[in-house]
Amino acid sequence: xxxxxxxxxxxxxxMYAAADCIIFGFEGGRIKxxxxxxxxxxxxxxxxxxxxxVRLDEDVSEAAKRVLKEITGLENVFMEQLKAYGxxxxxxxxxxxxxxxxxxxxxxxxxxxxxxxxxAHWFDIDEIPDLVLDHNQMVQDALERLKQKARYQPIGLxxxxxxxxxxxxxxxxxxxxxKELDSRNFRKKLLSLKxxxxxxxxxxxxxxxxxxxxxxxxxxxxxxxxxxxxxEIS
Amino acid sequence: xxxxxxxxxxxxxxMYAAADCIIFGFEGGRIKxxxxxxxxxxxxxxxxxxxxxVRLDEDVSEAAKRVLKEITGLENVFMEQLKAYGxxxxxxxxxxxxxxxxxxxxxxxxxxxxxxxxxAHWFDIDEIPDLVLDHNQMVQDALERLKQKARYQPIGLxxxxxxxxxxxxxxxxxxxxxKELDSRNFRKKLLSLKxxxxxxxxxxxxxxxxxxxxxxxxxxxxxxxxxxxxxEIS
DNA sequence: ATAATAAATGTAAAATGTACGTTAATTACA
DNA sequence: TGTAATTAACGTACATTTTACATTTATTAT
Numbered sequence: 001x002x003x004x005x006x007x008x009x010x011x012x013x014x015m016y017a018a019a020d021c022i023i024f025g026f027e028g029g030r031i032k033x034x035x036x037x038x039x040x041x042x043x044x045x046x047x048x049x050x051x052x053x054v055r056l057d058e059d060v061s062e063a064a065k066r067v068l069k070e071i072t073g074l075e076n077v078f079m080e081q082l083k084a085y086g087x088x089x090x091x092x093x094x095x096x097x098x099x100x101x102x103x104x105x106x107x108x109x110x111x112x113x114x115x116x117x118x119x120a121h122w123f124d125i126d127e128i129p130d131l132v133l134d135h136n137q138m139v140q141d142a143l144e145r146l147k148q149k150a151r152y153q154p155i156g157l158x159x160x161x162x163x164x165x166x167x168x169x170x171x172x173x174x175x176x177x178x179k180e181l182d183s184r185n186f187r188k189k190l191l192s193l194k195x196x197x198x199x200x201x202x203x204x205x206x207x208x209x210x211x212x213x214x215x216x217x218x219x220x221x222x223x224x225x226x227x228x229x230x231x232e233i234s
Numbered sequence: 235x236x237x238x239x240x241x242x243x244x245x246x247x248x249m250y251a252a253a254d255c256i257i258f259g260f261e262g263g264r265i266k267x268x269x270x271x272x273x274x275x276x277x278x279x280x281x282x283x284x285x286x287x288v289r290l291d292e293d294v295s296e297a298a299k300r301v302l303k304e305i306t307g308l309e310n311v312f313m314e315q316l317k318a319y320g321x322x323x324x325x326x327x328x329x330x331x332x333x334x335x336x337x338x339x340x341x342x343x344x345x346x347x348x349x350x351x352x353x354a355h356w357f358d359i360d361e362i363p364d365l366v367l368d369h370n371q372m373v374q375d376a377l378e379r380l381k382q383k384a385r386y387q388p389i390g391l392x393x394x395x396x397x398x399x400x401x402x403x404x405x406x407x408x409x410x411x412x413k414e415l416d417s418r419n420f421r422k423k424l425l426s427l428k429x430x431x432x433x434x435x436x437x438x439x440x441x442x443x444x445x446x447x448x449x450x451x452x453x454x455x456x457x458x459x460x461x462x463x464x465x466e467i468s
Numbered sequence: 469a470t471a472a473t474a475a476a477t478g479t480a481a482a483a484t485g486t487a488c489g490t491t492a493a494t495t496a497c498a
Numbered sequence: 499t500g501t502a503a504t505t506a507a508c509g510t511a512c513a514t515t516t517t518a519c520a521t522t523t524a525t526t527a528t
Binding site for chain 3: 165166167183184187188206207208209210211212
């Protein structure tokens with residue numbers, strides 16, 4: 001009996017593991033997703049998230065960083081694990097887990113040439129084509145996560161340049177939440193959080209008057225965080 | 235060049251995948267964690283989360299359910315993926331990913347005999363022993379998730395019996411948040427959410443007067459959810 | 469000079485959160 | 499039998515935050 005059980009528990013099957021990246025950007029007031037053509041069979045050539053098999057000697061998060069750098073040239077961007085996708089039949093070819101990670105990047109900073117070379121393309125999130133396997137589901141889950149998380153943590157800022165205007169930030173929140181916000185209340189709430197640094201520069205791309213540029217004060221933010229400070233934009 | 239790249243992308247290493255369960259209960263005003271003695275080498279006999287290798291033909295979530303049922307006899311309990319743990323060196327023996335899932339159970343409903351038989355034991359979360367591999371980290375992460383999630387979703391209720399009193403629920407929130415709550419404000423806030431059904435019964439285990447029992451109104455809750463209703467207990 | 473445009477500011481009412489004190493129901497036991 | 503002890507339940511006043519809404523400001527193209 002004991003032996004039987006031991007044997008049962010010891011069933012060890014090996015499988016593949018993939019790291020797939022949901023790469024979001026923000027441009028022209030829209031959230032964008034970077035997709036590319038799948039490089040391996042089956043389904044080679046179909047639109048797919050950017051991903052790679054995880055190698056035996058690398059961390060899952062490293063695998064994601066590796067592939068992100070390879071395609072976009074970017075390092076040190078915001079990236080966070082979304083979740084693992086582990087349905088037995090998710091890949092028709094062979095058993096393969098995927099650990100999905102989402103990245104938020106400043107869309108103007110990536111290496112366009114590299115992206116071009118890998119056949120990658122930015123899609124508006126309202127116009128995402130059919131993707132391989134369960135990748136559409138991953139994108140939906142990542143958007144949901146972004147929506148939830150942006151409310152209580154300043155992660156959305158990773159989609160904007162270091163210097164940004166309040167109207168820009170509002171526009172970002174409006175597309176994330178998919179609803180309009182009152183500009184007066186938005187500004188008031190935001191400034192009350194005391195984590196923005198007003199600069200002496202203006203951005204005049206959107207108006208004659210120009211809007212003041214701000215930077216996020218991460219230092220103060222992390223200080224306040226320790227005391228249970230609540231960043232919340234609703 | 236193209237071939238080289240194709241080869242590079244095609245590096246496919248197989249590895250093991252484990253499903254580990256962080257099983258929380260609530261008893262005597264404390265959050266408890268169910269641990270057992272590891273059944274496989276290496277580290278056989280050490281305290282460990284309950285887990286199993288994922289088999290080739292089963293979903294990751296199924297693996298977690300399988301092992302949970304095996305040890306506690308429980309089915310249909312609240313269980314949710316926490317995250318995947320994918321450090322290359324997390325298991326000294328061989329490359330093994332773990333997909334951690336946390337479960338919230340009513341501690342009185344599990345099969346004590348089964349648990350006994352598997353050498354499992356409930357630990358107060360303040361008295362968790364050293365666990366194998368990165369399991370202590372998993373527990374910390376799961377507690378953090380519980381703390382975050384309980385604030386905006388009524389998942390804590392899964393730790394209580396179907397019928398519970400308001401003081402019981404408050405006690406639960408107090409241990410989750412690790413801070414005292416004002417009983418008058420807690421009650422007011424909770425009842426204002428309009429998702430509790432007051433019963434005609436009282437629970438007299440904690441006082442002479444007895445406290446009225448309530449049930450959570452999942453039906454109404456799910457209705458309200460559709461309209462962007464916000465369950466929030468802070 | 470003026471028109472056009474988005475940025476920035478203000479304010480009053482409503483809703484929610486916070487900090488308290490008091491009363492109510494029940495049982496053990498004097 | 500009534501009184502003390504104990505937790506449950508309720509209420510209120512004040513502070514804070516959210517919401518709804520209108521006007522002024524800075525700038526440039528004409």
